Amino acid sequence: MVKKSLYPFTGHFHDLNGLKYHYLDEGQGETVVMVHGNPTWSFYYRNLVLALRDQYRVIVPDHIGCGLSDKPVDSGYSFTLKQRVDDLEALLEALGLREKITLVVHDWGGMIGMAYASRHPERIARLVILNTGAFLLPAAKPFPLALKICRDTQFGVFLVQGLNVFARLAARVGCKRHPLSKELRDAYCSPYDTWHHRIATLRFVQDIPLQPEDPGFALIQEVADGLHRFAALPMLICWGERDFVFDHHFRDEWQRRFPAAEVHSYPDCGHYILEDAQEEVIPLISDFLSRHPL
Numbered sequence: 551m552v553k554k555s556l557y558p559f560t561g562h563f564h565d566l567n568g569l570k571y572h573y574l575d576e577g578q579g580e581t582v583v584m585v586h587g588n589p590t591w592s593f594y595y596r597n598l599v600l601a602l603r604d605q606y607r608v609i610v611p612d613h614i615g616c617g618l619s620d621k622p623v624d625s626g627y628s629f630t631l632k633q634r635v636d637d638l639e640a641l642l643e644a645l646g647l648r649e650k651i652t653l654v655v656h657d658w659g660g661m662i663g664m665a666y667a668s669r670h671p672e673r674i675a676r677l678v679i680l681n682t683g684a685f686l687l688p689a690a691k692p693f694p695l696a697l698k699i700c701r702d703t704q705f706g707v708f709l710v711q712g713l714n715v716f717a718r719l720a721a722r723v724g725c726k727r728h729p730l731s732k733e734l735r736d737a738y739c740s741p742y743d744t745w746h747h748r749i750a751t752l753r754f755v756q757d758i759p760l761q762p763e764d765p766g767f768a769l770i771q772e773v774a775d776g777l778h779r780f781a782a783l784p785m786l787i788c789w790g791e792r793d794f795v796f797d798h799h800f801r802d803e804w805q806r807r808f809p810a811a812e813v814h815s816y817p818d819c820g821h822y823i824l825e826d827a828q829e830e831v832i833p834l835i836s837d838f839l840s841r842h843p844l
Contacts, residue, residue: 552737557596561618564641569627571637572618573611577603580675580844581647584610585638587657587682588754589717590822591617591741594656598824601832606652606839611641613662615750617741629753631766634658635665642666650844652676654835657796657821658754660684661770667780668773675844677785678835679804679811680823681796685774686767687760691799700755710752717742717751724822726792734825777807784842785811788831790819812838 564571574592576599584595592610599608612619613634614627627633642648651673655663660682667674687693700706700716709715721735730738742748759766785808789801805813814834819826 552593552740556733556737557593559596559599564644566614566637566640569614569620569622571611571614571620571641573609573641574599575645576608576610577606579606580650580652580839582606582608582652582654582839583638583642583647583663584608584654585656585659585663586610586613586616587659588616589720589742589751590657590738593617593737594822594824595654597828598654598832598835601836602839609642609645609647611638612741613637613658613750615747615753621741621747621749623746623749624753629750629757631661631665631757631759631769634662635669635769638662638666639669649673650675652678652839654678654680655682655684656680656824657682661766661773664777665769665773668776671776671779674780674783676839676842677780677783678838679785679787680831681790681793681800681821683796683800683803684770684777685803685807686770688799688803691797693760694794697755697758697795700752701758706755707752710755711745711748714739714742714748714751716755717748720821723794724820725826726790726820727816727818727826730822730825781808781810784838786835786838787811787813787815788823788827788834789813789815790821790823790826791815791817792819793821796821 559574591612595610615621653663664684717739721738759770816827
């Protein structure tokens, strides 16, 4: 268990066909929905939640199989991108949140959050983009060999699900300016303490859409084709440039699609930008929201 001092929240659960879907619901006011990626969980957003909850209503789900949500086997859950979007939609519907939503997205959260946004573009008011994508792998970006091994080989299954290498390495290399302490690395990895509890970590990697026959490929292409609908929205992009997956190729693609976006890029920071540059990025996000009232 993570110490209360590190994660000082009271969790809530939404029933998803018998599965417990954990989420944070903090504060009151305009709605800010934060969507995490893999292999993180709502813990990634903890400091941003604390910074915003006095002025906003902050919703942060843990994807099924992640964080404090239930961790089913394959027979009880599909572990696909579409299912993740369905889950997020079900939660926001149940909470009655259907307008003026600010999305904060990171890693897989970009694909999940923007796929939700593409279903309901009229509900989205502002976007905060943190080392993520909502489009297919940029043409100039090689798919990293380490991800290919994890995605496509039995050795990868052993590394990710057997040894928890994916989560442990992410916690070590995700920060460059301010490497995570052992306490924080352990907190990030704590939900993934057994083979069974790591299935979502593996399935996320295996679900990366690269070819037309991959399950999420068509959905991501559809989302990418519709991103222009959000061009008029206030958008903040904060980026750690030393991210071996979501590197400058992804950042450049966001900027190409959204030339009016406010961009802050950090050459010395890695994938976990809210950890690595938290003293800069968290105030930037708070200020961004204040400068673009709804």
